[in-house]
Amino acid sequence: MQLAAAAACSCLAGCALPTVAEQRRIEKKAVDGSLARTTFGGLHRLGDGVYAFVATPFDSRGGKGDRRAHSNSGIIVGDEGILVVDALRTPGASAWLVAACHALTGRRPTHLVCTHFHFDHVGGVAGFVHQGKLPRVYQTRRTRDLVRDSYGEVVPKGEQGLLAQSSLQAFGGHYVEPTDIVIDGTEGLRIDLGRRTVNIREVSGHTESDLVVEVEDPRVVFTGDLVWNGIFPNFMSAHPERLGIAVRSLFQGEKRLMVPGHGLVGATDDDSLKNYADLLDAVELAAKQAYAKGIPAEQAGGSFQIPESLGAWKYFRPGFHETAFRKWYELLQEKG
Ligand SMILES: [Zn+2]
DSSP: HHHHTTTGEEEEEEEEOOHHHHHHHHTTTTTTTTSEEETEEEEEETTEEEEEEOOOOOOSSSSSSSSSSOOEEEEESSOEEEEOOOOOOOHHHHHHHHHHHHHHSSSSSSSHHHHOSSSHHTTTGGGBBBBTBBOEEEEEEEHHHHHHHHHHHOOOOSSSOOOOOOOOGGGGGBBBOOOEOOOTTTTOOOEEEOOOOOEEEEEEEESSSSSEETTTOOOOOOOOOEEEEEEEOOOOOOOOOHHHHHHHHSSSSSOOOOEEEEEEETTTTHHHHHHHHHHHHHHHHHHHHHHTTTHHHHHHHHHHOOOEEEEEOOOOSSTTTHEEEEEHHHHHHHHO
């Protein structure tokens, strides 16, 4: 970790968030200029006491890179508590994030929110264990159940009984039960961190249960995987119609910074993020047209091309177009 040296750099004194174009240059240089960086990502200051960890899961040619973090995360600092959004894929990556948090603030995270059940957002919870204790770990009830269902039977073992054997280990993660359940439904949860309140809301779309984490000053929203920037989204667990509704609502209202689940941070009026919302619309239109013509989902997804006006997109693996079309077809079939 290069944080000790980086912490003294002028960024910490209050430099503005780089523009998306600047961030692209930063990404090319393996996030040079961030507060702290490693091969799997870098930490960026968004404003007073609010940081984004941006994963760098691709190599310089757009191929598979270091995926120990795999997804983005965030650190929100209050006078009394520090909340981290998402646990990354592996305990090693999240332990790096915890160390970066400690180097920046002199304190460790007190709260952890897992936005949804996918392995790259819950696999690293064990990296937050300190002297046998976890911070408060928040998930929705549905997310907890989906983690259990998706990653197999959980057999508690290990020191202090916090770690467990589970199929999350196939992805480099460890299963850890949440300590707190966010109130399900629209009520959400407000967490007072001391002179800073964080709002947590449950929505759905990327999965059956997704959490959105919002900060008012600076105005930042951590979207989990409801939003992807420059990386084609995984529809594997999605309800595509609800996803579109959730995404449109996230872009409404006053301009704010958006930390997507994957890809670079931007403002809600940045083209790259608006392109994501337009991409969802383009997929919806193409899937509905192909469905009406009776073209099989695999064939229609396989031949789908993203309009050039929406820029270049990376892929975690092949077949994501087909998955998106399959999920649309399932929904259209249900609706009759
Ligand atoms: Zn996800």
